[in-house]
Amino acid sequence: DGGITQSPKYLFRKEGQNVTLSCEQNLNHDAMYWYRQDPGQGLRLIYYSQIVNDFQKGDIAEGYSVSREKKESFPLTVTSAQKNPTAFYLCASSMGGGITEAFFGQGTRLTVV
Amino acid sequence: AQSVAQPEDQVNVAEGNPLTVKCTYSVSGNPYLFWYVQYPNRGLQFLLKYITGDNLVKGSYGFEAEFNKSQTSFHLKKPSALVSDSALYFCAVRAAPQTGANNLFFGTGTRLTVIP
Numbered sequence: 079d080g081g082i083t084q085s086p087k088y089l090f091r092k093e094g095q096n097v098t099l100s101c102e103q104n105l106n107h108d109a110m111y112w113y114r115q116d117p118g119q120g121l122r123l124i125y126y127s128q129i130v131n132d133f134q135k136g137d138i139a140e141g142y143s144v145s146r147e148k149k150e151s152f153p154l155t156v157t158s159a160q161k162n163p164t165a166f167y168l169c170a171s172s173m174g175g176g177i178t179e180a181f182f183g184q185g186t187r188l189t190v191v
Numbered sequence: 192a193q194s195v196a197q198p199e200d201q202v203n204v205a206e207g208n209p210l211t212v213k214c215t216y217s218v219s220g221n222p223y224l225f226w227y228v229q230y231p232n233r234g235l236q237f238l239l240k241y242i243t244g245d246n247l248v249k250g251s252y253g254f255e256a257e258f259n260k261s262q263t264s265f266h267l268k269k270p271s272a273l274v275s276d277s278a279l280y281f282c283a284v285r286a287a288p289q290t291g292a293n294n295l296f297f298g299t300g301t302r303l304t305v306i307p
Contacts, residue, residue: 182234
């Protein structure tokens with residue numbers, strides 16, 4: 079069954095801790111993306127990767143890091159430097175850019191406690 | 192710079208009535224336009240896209256959207272709303288590849304409520 083899998087669905091973090099959100103896709107897509115969703119602000123791009131071992135910062139990359147060692151995987155680490163990490167995080171993938179639509183995972187809700 | 196505006200945070204419509212969710216965009220060059228729907232605590236689902244050609248695009252679940260280049264708009268429409276259409280709708284734009292930009296920019300979303 080093809081798709082994008084994000085885990086965990088819910089994540090709780092203590093202040094000062096780093097946490098890693100998982101994103102795996104079996105769609106053979108080249109491009110992968112991480113978005114952050116806050117109420118009333120739509121989706122904001124954190125990082126994106128168009129090919130393995132390459133990634134670019136989006137609009138709100140500060141306090142986040144990513145890796146793209148495999149085509150299928152694009153994990154996001156929320157570091158202690160991110161001042162307001164509580165949000166809904168969405169991973170997406172697409173065949174490339176241009177005309178292709180993006181497919182989204184089910185999201186991870188991160189809460190700082 | 193690319194941007195998308197969804198001027199209405201909330202749209203209410205009676206079941207069976209036509210619905211419209213508005214979207215305007217700003218992009219250098221030709222736009223690629225997309226509509227997505229999000230149900231509570233879920234990811235986004237793709238509805239339809241405009242790339243080129245006919246200005247009226249048909250998509251999933253009976254939705255359609257009309258591209259208007261002069262008004263830089265891409266409004267989502269459905270002739271007869273269902274209660275199950277109640278969700279959060281996002282418009283998105285990507286500039287044509289010639290501009291070198293590859294990001295998909297999203298609007299802030301419009302919450303559609305269909306009243307039985």
